[in-house]
Amino acid sequence: KRIVVLISGSGSNMQALIDAIELGAINGQIVGVISNKPDVQGLARAAHANIPSVVIDHRQFDGREPFEAELSKTIDEFKPDLIVLAGFMRILNSEFVQPYEGKMLNIHPSLLPKYKGLHTHRRALENGDKEHGVSVHFVTAELDGGPVIAQRTVKVEDSDTEQILQQKVQRQEHQLYPEVVARFCNDRLSYQNGKAYLDGKP
Ligand code: GRF
Secondary structure (H helix, E strand, O other): OEEEEEEOOOOHHHHHHHHHHHOOOOOOEEEEEEEOOOOOHHHHHHHHOOOOEEEOOHHHOOOHHHHHHHHHHHHHHOOOOEEEEOOOOOOOOHHHHHHHOOOEEEEEOOOOOOOOOOOHHHHHHHOOOOEEEEEEEEOOOOOOOOOEEEEEEEEOOOOOOHHHHHHHHHHHHHHHHHHHHHHHHOOOEEEEOOEEEEOOEO
């Protein structure tokens, strides 16, 4: 399967996918990386892995639509079977997302539907949650609202800082995302009438 990865920053989730592909754990290849920000570590990671990358700087477009038009044009040129948002920090309009429904994934650092949006670790700590975690979901027009495919939980300790909690969650992210992408590439994960089906089970 042809995979395109969208990033905005460090690209550690993309790196986890690159490593899993290297190990033969994913029946796919990352054919392109797109970043909405220049000079981020994720671009260096892509270069190191000899993966073509494109920067589409949202600040150079006057408005969301022109940016998203350029983004979808660039995505489509790679002819992907799967689009993976990995630390991609732009909100995407329904017109953009609609053609990709069922083949676009996102990873979000919370146990959805809890804590959609930003600062999830801080919010979990402020609420005194004993458990926190990460979710991988299909992308729909609703921000962090698409059908959840899989989750991993982490224990929250009283001594945890936001930083510690984020590190715990990221360790789980780097295991979960490759597992989910691997199942998609083996046709064991699908999207039917708004639901995620893993091994045929919703
Ligand atoms: C991660 O916490 C991920 O859950 C969120 O963005 C953060 C950075 O991801 N989507 P990455 O290191 O750029 O992959």
